[in-house]
Amino acid sequence: RGAKSDSLAGHPRRGACAAMAGLWVYRAAPRLLWPMQTRRLTTGVRAAGINNLGDTSLPRLLGFEKTTNDVIRTANANALLLTTQKLFDFSANATPRTLLKSAKFLHRELPIRVAQRLVDFQQLPFIIGCNPNLRDVYELYSEAYVTLSGQERPETDADQIAYTNQLKKYLDHHMNVITMLAHGVKECKRVLGDQATTPLHGFLNRTITSRIGLRLLIENQVALDHQAKARKDTGYAGVICRALAPTEIISEMETITQRMCHNRYGVAPKIRVRGDVDAVFSYVPGHLEYILQEVFKNSMRATVEHHRAPGAEYPDVEITICRNDNFLILRISDQGGGISPDMLEQCWNWSFTTVDDSEDNRTDNNMLGVLADSEPDGPLAGLGFGLPMARLYAQYFGGSLEVIPMHGYGTDVFLTLKDINASIDHRLV
Numbered sequence: 001r002g003a004k005s006d007s008l009a010g011h012p013r014r015g016a017c018a019a020m021a022g023l024w025v026y027r028a029a030p031r032l033l034w035p036m037q038t039r040r041l042t043t044g045v046r047a048a049g050i051n052n053l054g055d056t057s058l059p060r061l062l063g064f065e066k067t068t069n070d071v072i073r074t075a076n077a078n079a080l081l082l083t084t085q086k087l088f089d090f091s092a093n094a095t096p097r098t099l100l101k102s103a104k105f106l107h108r109e110l111p112i113r114v115a116q117r118l119v120d121f122q123q124l125p126f127i128i129g130c131n132p133n134l135r136d137v138y139e140l141y142s143e144a145y146v147t148l149s150g151q152e153r154p155e156t157d158a159d160q161i162a163y164t165n166q167l168k169k170y171l172d173h174h175m176n177v178i179t180m181l182a183h184g185v186k187e188c189k190r191v192l193g194d195q196a197t198t199p200l201h202g203f204l205n206r207t208i209t210s211r212i213g214l215r216l217l218i219e220n221q222v223a224l225d226h227q228a229k230a231r232k233d234t235g236y237a238g239v240i241c242r243a244l245a246p247t248e249i250i251s252e253m254e255t256i257t258q259r260m261c262h263n264r265y266g267v268a269p270k271i272r273v274r275g276d277v278d279a280v281f282s283y284v285p286g287h288l289e290y291i292l293q294e295v296f297k298n299s300m301r302a303t304v305e306h307h308r309a310p311g312a313e314y315p316d317v318e319i320t321i322c323r324n325d326n327f328l329i330l331r332i333s334d335q336g337g338g339i340s341p342d343m344l345e346q347c348w349n350w351s352f353t354t355v356d357d358s359e360d361n362r363t364d365n366n367m368l369g370v371l372a373d374s375e376p377d378g379p380l381a382g383l384g385f386g387l388p389m390a391r392l393y394a395q396y397f398g399g400s401l402e403v404i405p406m407h408g409y410g411t412d413v414f415l416t417l418k419d420i421n422a423s424i425d426h427r428l429v
Helices: 002-009 012-024 030-047 058-062 069-076 084-091 096-121 132-149 157-173 177-192 199-230 246-265 285-307 386-396
Strands: 240-244 271-275 281-283 317-323 327-334 400-406 410-418
Touching (some): 069 132, 084 240, 096 132, 096 157, 096 199, 132 157, 132 177, 177 199, 199 386, 240 246, 240 285, 246 285, 285 317, 285 327, 285 386, 285 410, 386 400
Parallel strands (some): 271 317
Antiparallel strands (some): 240 281, 327 410, 400 410
8 A cells, every 4th residue: 555655645635645544554563653653644634734633524634526416416315215025026027128117217226325325435434434445445436426327318228238238347346345345344443443433333234235235226137137138937036036945055055164164174064954945935045145154154163163172073053944924034053152142242243253363364265264255245254244244134125133142052043034025025225
């Protein structure tokens, strides 16, 4: 970041940003570096013509683009919230007509949601907004707003195809947003401590929930486009699998997490499934994959570390499946020693992790390393985003994720997921 800092230092309005850049790269002896950085910050702030940090808006201090009247007006517009049933019914039959209708809806809706994220970013405290990773995410959203709001409203099938192709680029450009947010939050926490980063908790809940919704809408449009071209029943309604078998997802995620665990420890517990093993329900496979991979990863790691000894036998992680009229319920039980009461609430805090800093820079074939996003919103280890994100995914369609530990023995995780095509409707964010 040093070169970037130098390039900003000469800019009078970005002096403070340049002064703060060094704050995020130190790793040792912070007490020695802090006075120097404080002097640099003061110099940068004065160079920018700012006398009182408390009266300074984040956009002005950092050189962010000003919140234009257009962005504010767009952010204040009412977003049209779908329900699970409307999403399913609309996606059930992919035709050129439904595709064009969907594209028109997205043309109006996406700029509103992106503008709301920009305004939310600009409400962050000054020192948090100085973080380079968070600033990079802000710039991604800013570029997305300019692109999406500048698109012509699709009126023909050819327009719809062009618009959908543009949306695919959005998915590619925002692939690593979660990783960037996670690193930014961890850096803020390392520098400022837990109390100073409290404002980030609500911000992250809103930002990541909104991201889930944004990607769902865009990926659904892309999937509808593929299904219309296929002209055959694919078993999907947009991104929703009409008859998703949880046992198949469990098997896939078991293979992945066992490999991760084996690469780290040389051993890996097995997963045993019982209950309604033939159950199916309507759901988005990618969401279930993320949740299960995160829970399995935690259960396997806890099991191995709790029972680790020469020649030790590792108990299975047990999964019980229950299917009722409206919900699918999974109980994931391990014998990994459980979670202490004082850590139970913390496990839902963003950036809380039991992986220490010396281990979080390992390569992606290490279970405790920072795993790169092979898929959007892929699993992260060592950054403390896993369980909070898994819960947001579960809650998005009206479900829940609960952790019930028996400290000293193990943990039961109850995952409740609503069938998207069930009679009980749920409003989406």
